[in-house]
Amino acid sequence: KEIKVFAPATVANLSCGFDVLGCCLDNVGDEMIIRENDLNEVRITKITGQDLPMEADKNVAGVAVKSLLTRLGSDKGFDIEIDKKILPGSGIGSSAASSAGAVYAVNYLLGEPYTLKELIPFAMAGEMLASGNAHADNVAPALLGGFSLIRSYEPLEVISLPVPPDLKMVILHPLIEIKTRDSRSIIKQNVSLRNAISQWGNLGAFVSALYSNDYELLGRSLKDEIVEPVRSILIPYFSELQKLSKEEGALGFGISGSGPSVFALCKGEKVAEKVRDSIQNFYCKKGIDFNLHLSGIS
Numbered sequence: 001k002e003i004k005v006f007a008p009a010t011v012a013n014l015s016c017g018f019d020v021l022g023c024c025l026d027n028v029g030d031e032m033i034i035r036e037n038d039l040n041e042v043r044i045t046k047i048t049g050q051d052l053p054m055e056a057d058k059n060v061a062g063v064a065v066k067s068l069l070t071r072l073g074s075d076k077g078f079d080i081e082i083d084k085k086i087l088p089g090s091g092i093g094s095s096a097a098s099s100a101g102a103v104y105a106v107n108y109l110l111g112e113p114y115t116l117k118e119l120i121p122f123a124m125a126g127e128m129l130a131s132g133n134a135h136a137d138n139v140a141p142a143l144l145g146g147f148s149l150i151r152s153y154e155p156l157e158v159i160s161l162p163v164p165p166d167l168k169m170v171i172l173h174p175l176i177e178i179k180t181r182d183s184r185s186i187i188k189q190n191v192s193l194r195n196a197i198s199q200w201g202n203l204g205a206f207v208s209a210l211y212s213n214d215y216e217l218l219g220r221s222l223k224d225e226i227v228e229p230v231r232s233i234l235i236p237y238f239s240e241l242q243k244l245s246k247e248e249g250a251l252g253f254g255i256s257g258s259g260p261s262v263f264a265l266c267k268g269e270k271v272a273e274k275v276r277d278s279i280q281n282f283y284c285k286k287g288i289d290f291n292l293h294l295s296g297i298s
């Protein structure tokens, strides 16, 4: 028995929702093949595209699957093949894609003992290995699709949010690697009341705008006065890119997850293409190497 899955990239935080908000991209992701073996052992049998640990206990997919099997009390074995298209350390949920894809596939092969939501904690075990923190804002949207809100971590409560029909995401990935572990370590641990007020105002409004298809409000809510000012220092020409994207009509612009990728959320394909072309030209002129994606959210 085997299954081939598309393991999608995700954009976490979305400016106003650090660690609690994320969305799933529909055309950027890895491919994985998972098959049952007779060895009662979880093995990473093949990884293409990237140099990542082949030892199951050191690979996020292996760790996530093992946590699922342990909880289930199953001694079944699985071989995992990963065709890694999302670069690790790019900020679009590379480890989350592997963790979520693996637990999704194994759950399917086992006859779906768990719902998609119930799979989230197992995928979070992979995130724990990757970054030292079991955040769910990449694995939840990778498993559930669309937008996810983590209402609470303890106990875990994840809410799926609607996706307005015309949303497009442009992702610009400057080819430098920032480890989530490192970019978490530079964030301040305390938040001022003033910043907290503006952040929860924006997060509430963002959620409301998803329900009402209010694109202008979505744009106004994509702000981050807490994490972005610290992390953006690591991203070449962040403020210039932000200004440029908004001038070209993007609803909002921010850091994707822990960076260095940045995202521009746009209404409609045409605006997204304009934004993409313009930030691409800007980076070309500055001589910075990058990858670029234009994706829907679903």
Ligand code: HSE
Binding pocket: 012, 013, 018, 019, 020, 091, 093, 135, 137, 138, 180, 183, 184, 256, 257, 258
């Ligand atoms: N919320 C996490 C962070 C996402 O910003 O560290 C990592 O992709």
